Amino acid sequence: MERPTWAPGEVDLERPSAARVYDYYLGGYHNLAVDREFAEQAMLAMPELPLIMRTNRAFLRRSVRHLVSRGIRQFLDLGSGIPTVGNVHEIAQGAAPEARVVYVDKDPVAVAHSQVMLEANDNAAVLLADMRDVESVLASAPVAQLIDTDEPVGVLMFAVLHFVDSDELARATVRAYMDAVPSGSYLVVSHGTHEYVGERGKQVERLYTRTDNPFFPRNQAQVSRLAEGLELVEPGVVHLPSWHPDSPEEVEDHPERSSTYAMVARKP
Numbered sequence: 001m002e003r004p005t006w007a008p009g010e011v012d013l014e015r016p017s018a019a020r021v022y023d024y025y026l027g028g029y030h031n032l033a034v035d036r037e038f039a040e041q042a043m044l045a046m047p048e049l050p051l052i053m054r055t056n057r058a059f060l061r062r063s064v065r066h067l068v069s070r071g072i073r074q075f076l077d078l079g080s081g082i083p084t085v086g087n088v089h090e091i092a093q094g095a096a097p098e099a100r101v102v103y104v105d106k107d108p109v110a111v112a113h114s115q116v117m118l119e120a121n122d123n124a125a126v127l128l129a130d131m132r133d134v135e136s137v138l139a140s141a142p143v144a145q146l147i148d149t150d151e152p153v154g155v156l157m158f159a160v161l162h163f164v165d166s167d168e169l170a171r172a173t174v175r176a177y178m179d180a181v182p183s184g185s186y187l188v189v190s191h192g193t194h195e196y197v198g199e200r201g202k203q204v205e206r207l208y209t210r211t212d213n214p215f216f217p218r219n220q221a222q223v224s225r226l227a228e229g230l231e232l233v234e235p236g237v238v239h240l241p242s243w244h245p246d247s248p249e250e251v252e253d254h255p256e257r258s259s260t261y262a263m264v265a266r267k268p
């Protein structure tokens with residue numbers, strides 16, 4: 001297949017990418033035929049996937065606003081994805097213009113598009129990196145320029161930890177970031193679960209082994225343990241729509257079907 005102008009040379013055109021499949025679920029244009037076919041196949045097992053992704057973006061919006069209201073002015077967005085409507089810097093700087101954001105993703109399409117989006121923004125930057133390599137991320141130029149580790153930081157991990165294959169590594173990764181930031185910093189996580197969808201979820205899980213990012217859903221107890229040593233913000237570890245909904249209708253909108261846990265925790 002012909003390489004689209006927006007796809008950097010290192011992109012494998014024959015292999016679905018979790019970042020581009022997610023872009024397709026959200027109605028974006030930075031995806032390839034191989035991603036769209038993959039997404040349609042996954043939607044045969046779980047037709048609610050696009051709804052889940054939109055619900056995840058709504059949690060991103062609410063939780064970033066919440067952190068700004070608690071005084072957070074700098075954000076590290078790990079596994080930030082291909083830019084879409086309502087990116088973290090737009091939400092944070094919309095509420096506090098001085099807010100600073102570093103985006104980190106290992107997907108070249110996500111990073112290339114973030115670079116274009118951020119060209120005129122001195123308070124936001126993007127880094128191409130594997131977020132599990134915490135030392136490199138923290139030592140990088142964008143983090144050095146934009147994140148002051150003497151001040152509280154919002155460490156954002158939306159829909160990314162379920163691509164880390166072991167509980168131990170997921171916990172160690174979270175801990176390493178939270179160890180590097182001061183008291184009063186926050187961790188925000190959204191994390192896929194198959195507790196409510198059983199075999200349908202297993203089918204999707206099997207499909208994702210074909211992508212560059214196999215999927216490792218976790219249950220509520222496993223997700224809670226990711227925040228060990230931190231103070232959970234009320235209402236704790238809940239399904240996406242139940243975390244500080246903008247309206248009661250949101251909660252009734254199939255809480256189980258979000259198939260994703262949400263949590264915000266503060267470093268004491």
Ligand SMILES: C[S@@+](CC[C@H](N)C(=O)[O-])C[C@H]1O[C@@H](n2cnc3c(N)ncnc32)[C@H](O)[C@@H]1O
Pocket residue numbers: 018019022056057060078079080081082104105106107110129130131132157158159160163213
């Ligand atoms: C499902 S998307 C979520 C995007 C965004 N955080 C959101 O919730 O809307 C997951 C993103 O995480 C990225 N990702 C997965 N594993 C990663 C890793 N180890 N390091 C950096 N990025 C990673 C993927 O490339 C993809 O862009």
